[in-house]
Amino acid sequence: SYELTQPPSVSVSPGQTARITCSGDALPKQYAYWYQQKPGQAPVLVIYKDSERPSGIPERFSGSSSGTTVTLTISGVQAEDEADYYCQSADSSGTSWVFGGGTKLTVL
């Protein structure tokens, strides 16, 4: 079955830039989406279609794509950005959604 691979954890100091990667064979053909989930809360969509930002999401959140890897970048990280981040995409047939294993972002 199709898998998306994320690093388990990323740590940055406040004000620095955090980059979270997600790798998958079908990513050149399928869009990626990114969700932020804080403890005890439902996920929130922060990036869609690789690099678009929904209304209400701060500009410091951005996304990019290169080949089989997509990257979520958080510039000028703030304490409130500490959360789990999940990438999501479809398999090559477009009939199944897949989530990455999640990355815990720690703000030091």
Add this chain to the structure above:
Amino acid sequence: EVQLVESGGGLVKPGGSLRLSCAASGFTFSSYSMNWVRQAPGKGLEWVSSISSSSSYIYYADSVKGRFTISRDNAKNSLYLQMNSLRAEDTAVYYCAGETGTTGGFDYWGQGTLVTVSS
């Protein structure tokens, strides 16, 4: 304001059944594809099933295929998940999530309902 409210979770024995519901409000439910996503305690998100706006297209994760059935009632603004032959590994918080089509992703999420499968 968009709201998705799940219900129907609880404790069930292995092999048992449970029916989850998701009540939608604040948006045109009948226009959106809907999904169930689950999260086992301390684990990541797992997509479970999707249903298109008119129920024409239905998809399942391999882990639940043949045991779970997704359905919707657009007249009642409600989404359902019938779960049969439950296993311990089905223990999770189950979220319903809606796709508006604007982003292509899951724009709206409920707060989830906990399903515990244990003897």
